[in-house]
Amino acid sequence: MASVPHLTRRQGLAAAASWFGLFDVNRRAQAHSEVFAVEAARLRDAAVAAGDQPYGAVVVLDGRIIGSGRSRVITDRNPDAHAERIAVWDAQRQMGREDLSGAVIVATSIPCAVCQRALSRAGISSMRVGPEGRDHGAPRGANP
Numbered sequence: 001m002a003s004v005p006h007l008t009r010r011q012g013l014a015a016a017a018s019w020f021g022l023f024d025v026n027r028r029a030q031a032h033s034e035v036f037a038v039e040a041a042r043l044r045d046a047a048v049a050a051g052d053q054p055y056g057a058v059v060v061l062d063g064r065i066i067g068s069g070r071s072r073v074i075t076d077r078n079p080d081a082h083a084e085r086i087a088v089w090d091a092q093r094q095m096g097r098e099d100l101s102g103a104v105i106v107a108t109s110i111p112c113a114v115c116q117r118a119l120s121r122a123g124i125s126s127m128r129v130g131p132e133g134r135d136h137g138a139p140r141g142a143n144p
């Protein structure tokens, strides 16, 4: 087994434990994102099965889904019925309030400009995108 010459095995293990401690919070957030990304993908697949556009999204607060949506643009003949905005409307209805501060959106694709404005207005501060729920930063609001 190869070893780092200037560290004893014990020092090496301590260094590894410290490194994992430092990144533990990020790793947990990433693991959660992947679980929610699976649900967003399920919604996207449901949209496709219904003959709609391939988009799905969930709104997550405190580790649980508070709103979900799939594209309904074609099925509802509504050009505003993007998955992300439907997920926000669903979350607002379920929470009984417009303010979703602290929530994160997990979406199958990068939300469009109009959706990002709606996300920002609802107080959503972070977007996670794609199958791995990669961090895509804050949605861009009307007044950056």
Ligand SMILES: [Zn+2]
Pocket (backbone or CB within 6 Å): 082, 083, 084, 085, 111, 112, 113, 114, 115, 116
């Ligand atoms: Zn959109």
